[in-house]
Amino acid sequence: MSLRRRKLWSxxxxxxxxxxxxxxxxxxxxxNEESDGKAHVIFWQQKFEDYQxxxxxxxxxxxxxxxxxxxxxxVVVPAEAWQQKLKAxxxxxxxxxxxxxxxxxxxxxxxxxxxxxxxxxLPEDRFADIKDNVKEFVTVDDKHYAYPMLVEPSTVLYxxxxxxxxxxxxxxxxxxxxxxxxxxxxxxxxGKTKGMTIASTQGDLAWSSWGLQLNACGDFPxxxxxxxxxxxxxxxxxxxxxxxxxxxxxxxPETPKVAYPDAxxxxxxxxxxxxxxxxAIGQLKNDFPDLVDKTAVAxxxxxxxxxxxxxxxxxxxxxxxxxxxxxxxxAAAFIDYLVAGDPEIMADFFxxxxxxxxxxxTSVDEVLANDPKAKEDPFMQTISDQVVPYGMPEPxxxxxxxxxxxxxxxxxxxxxxxxxxxxxxxxxxxDEIIEKQGLAxxxxx
Amino acid sequence: MTTADTRxxxxxxxxxxxxxxxxxxxxxxxxxxxxxxxxxxxxxxxxAPMVVLLGIFxxxxxxxxxxxxxxxxxxxxGNEWVGTQFYRYVLTDERFWDSIKVGVTYAVMVVxxxxxxxxxxxxxxxxxxxxTASVMKTVVYLPAVLSSVIAAILFAFMGxxxxxxxxxxxxxxxxxxxxxxxxxxxxxxxxxxxxWLGLGVSTLILLSALNEIPESYYESAALDGASFLQQTWxxxxxxxxxxxxxxxxxxxxxxxxxxxxxxxxxxxxxxxATKTPNLFIFDSFRENxxxxxxxxxxxxxxxxxxxxxxxLVIFRLLRSEKAIDA
Numbered sequence: 001m002s003l004r005r006r007k008l009w010s011x012x013x014x015x016x017x018x019x020x021x022x023x024x025x026x027x028x029x030x031x032n033e034e035s036d037g038k039a040h041v042i043f044w045q046q047k048f049e050d051y052q053x054x055x056x057x058x059x060x061x062x063x064x065x066x067x068x069x070x071x072x073x074x075v076v077v078p079a080e081a082w083q084q085k086l087k088a089x090x091x092x093x094x095x096x097x098x099x100x101x102x103x104x105x106x107x108x109x110x111x112x113x114x115x116x117x118x119x120x121x122l123p124e125d126r127f128a129d130i131k132d133n134v135k136e137f138v139t140v141d142d143k144h145y146a147y148p149m150l151v152e153p154s155t156v157l158y159x160x161x162x163x164x165x166x167x168x169x170x171x172x173x174x175x176x177x178x179x180x181x182x183x184x185x186x187x188x189x190x191g192k193t194k195g196m197t198i199a200s201t202q203g204d205l206a207w208s209s210w211g212l213q214l215n216a217c218g219d220f221p222x223x224x225x226x227x228x229x230x231x232x233x234x235x236x237x238x239x240x241x242x243x244x245x246x247x248x249x250x251x252x253p254e255t256p257k258v259a260y261p262d263a264x265x266x267x268x269x270x271x272x273x274x275x276x277x278x279x280a281i282g283q284l285k286n287d288f289p290d291l292v293d294k295t296a297v298a299x300x301x302x303x304x305x306x307x308x309x310x311x312x313x314x315x316x317x318x319x320x321x322x323x324x325x326x327x328x329x330x331a332a333a334f335i336d337y338l339v340a341g342d343p344e345i346m347a348d349f350f351x352x353x354x355x356x357x358x359x360x361x362t363s364v365d366e367v368l369a370n371d372p373k374a375k376e377d378p379f380m381q382t383i384s385d386q387v388v389p390y391g392m393p394e395p396x397x398x399x400x401x402x403x404x405x406x407x408x409x410x411x412x413x414x415x416x417x418x419x420x421x422x423x424x425x426x427x428x429x430x431d432e433i434i435e436k437q438g439l440a441x442x443x444x445x
Numbered sequence: 446m447t448t449a450d451t452r453x454x455x456x457x458x459x460x461x462x463x464x465x466x467x468x469x470x471x472x473x474x475x476x477x478x479x480x481x482x483x484x485x486x487x488x489x490x491x492x493a494p495m496v497v498l499l500g501i502f503x504x505x506x507x508x509x510x511x512x513x514x515x516x517x518x519x520x521x522x523g524n525e526w527v528g529t530q531f532y533r534y535v536l537t538d539e540r541f542w543d544s545i546k547v548g549v550t551y552a553v554m555v556v557x558x559x560x561x562x563x564x565x566x567x568x569x570x571x572x573x574x575x576x577t578a579s580v581m582k583t584v585v586y587l588p589a590v591l592s593s594v595i596a597a598i599l600f601a602f603m604g605x606x607x608x609x610x611x612x613x614x615x616x617x618x619x620x621x622x623x624x625x626x627x628x629x630x631x632x633x634x635x636x637x638x639x640x641w642l643g644l645g646v647s648t649l650i651l652l653s654a655l656n657e658i659p660e661s662y663y664e665s666a667a668l669d670g671a672s673f674l675q676q677t678w679x680x681x682x683x684x685x686x687x688x689x690x691x692x693x694x695x696x697x698x699x700x701x702x703x704x705x706x707x708x709x710x711x712x713x714x715x716x717x718a719t720k721t722p723n724l725f726i727f728d729s730f731r732e733n734x735x736x737x738x739x740x741x742x743x744x745x746x747x748x749x750x751x752x753x754x755x756x757l758v759i760f761r762l763l764r765s766e767k768a769i770d771a
Contacts, residue, residue, distance in 0.1 A: 083730075083731040083732070083733060084727075084730060084731060087520075087730065087738065090520040090521075091520060095520075108734055109732065109733070112519055112521055112522060112734075112735050113519070113521030113522045114520075114521055124599055145622070192607065200626065201626070201712065201714045201715065202713075202714050202715070202716070202717075203712055203714070251500065253606055254606050254623035254626055254627075255604065255605050255606050255619075255623045255624070255625050255626040256626070257605060324521065324522045398732065398734050398736070399732055399733075402733065407716060407717070410715055411714050411716050414626070414627060414628055414630075414715050414716060416628050416716050432538075436534050437734070437736045
């Protein structure tokens, strides 16, 4: 072979080699290396209110300092990037060993092998500490696929007592029916201050309307064994009517500045009432302390005034161990320390939250019961006594189903369709989802 | 003559010697490899890095994506072969076709509007001289260097109930409009941001093309008594035909794929009015089910075909002709 030719082939070989090296870059990174003799656990936390990051950081550091066998690497992931980042990590095999997971994700995650059962990894008495109504949220086929941290009702009514008085309304008798709610919203609408804010976009309506769907119809549009949809049930038209009256009456902002879980418009005085989850209490206490004394909390009104009907679903967060975790025992040891063991740690979390979230463990309840602040908090008492007891679990079906119902609500609110047509479209969409995703028979109702 | 032309000429000589046998007059140097093969080898080596990189980062992912799209993807339990099932699911999904319609409508709103405004701006800037022209070029190009995320946030604030746009129309007594939460106005509101963002690049491209048109054409036309509009219609626009074609094709394929503006300004709503194809695929991908992963992959590959078809149609409609070389 001539020198020139050899050089050319060498150059080509170098290019190919460089390319192969390049293509192999960017691979691993999530392996649980034990070069320091410790088991390394990667923990992803979905970003929530600032105090939560502070709490997680502090207790991860405490856990790492408390022993020398497990080292937890704490990663905060923005909520809006969570799904795509997690999927990319799963595809690359770099998924976290422990992650925050909401209740709605447990059942599908267990079915797809995403989570490892915690039975055998945590002491049995840890599961006995979970309240019975929450235990079912994390249990699939008698196995616990997550350890719950908290519950938070998705819909509570907040209202300004000073503005109610100024509008001639009695702040001690908040609205109890949907008709009364619309009347209050109308009375409280004054120039640039709107009567109330509630979800008005598909993304928010999909999940924040669950409690009200249960209130209007006693069930979700996918019932029983999920073999067919029941979205054309006329009771859903009543629910749509509530949203439409508030929106088309001009009693709520036409363009939402922030998403449903954000209490900013209420905090800044742009609205007099707000439908929001219990978590908003924390935001009000931390960001708008001057408003706390002028705010009252009540159960969200019921379609017919029956306060025992659910108006909220009990959402919340858990910690899960990944189905491919290299060292499940180390991952479970961390979960045990943080959320299942010493009740003082979780009690500290609820105190930092401004008592805006609710414990799922009997032992944590007992610690909080001895805290005078918790006993006297008016918001906590109302929500604990009048909302949580009637709250229901979130639906376990894919979010596509909820999106179809949300699209129906939004179409009517914004004048794109009649309630009858919108619900018929939603029903067809749900039946198509059932067929394509093979949901028939997957329900447990 | 281009580099490619040179290569062809060198290659043609030994392969097809002329009737007068020019090749035979040269004394070939003794070599194991014929000259034409050496030339080919050099050419192949020159393009090898790009071919290898394209292979690794474009062709292989494309082939692998297609292979994966024939499976129900599960990162934990393993993939299951389902053939073309997900393609059928995407093609029978009304939301996919609705998103294509939204993407095409958005492109129709943004691209021609942007081109007309850019042409007007470019013609105006061409009349300027010295420092004023430089300042204008910088000002017009500013949106191009601004992040589309920032632009989306700015326009979202402007479109609020108490935003700048409603304040402006309020001056003439028009009631506030829910620009970003109305099925009628949301897409035009997003398109407004899209037009603004695209102005910088298209204006500068058109300006450079305008400067290539010889002044003598306009002088002759003026001597013949042609008005400004006639000069624009009969000289400027025909001579910018290839530039328009470029802007149309690149503009359409880019704007149909618009993603950030509707994601930030409206999140695809209301009632799907601003859900462009890429946003639809992204939203499908974000859902936490194995189904959504395979579905979004099949939808992305089908969108690739749809965009290719649209580009072909544009090429067909506007046949490219080489402009008269001055």
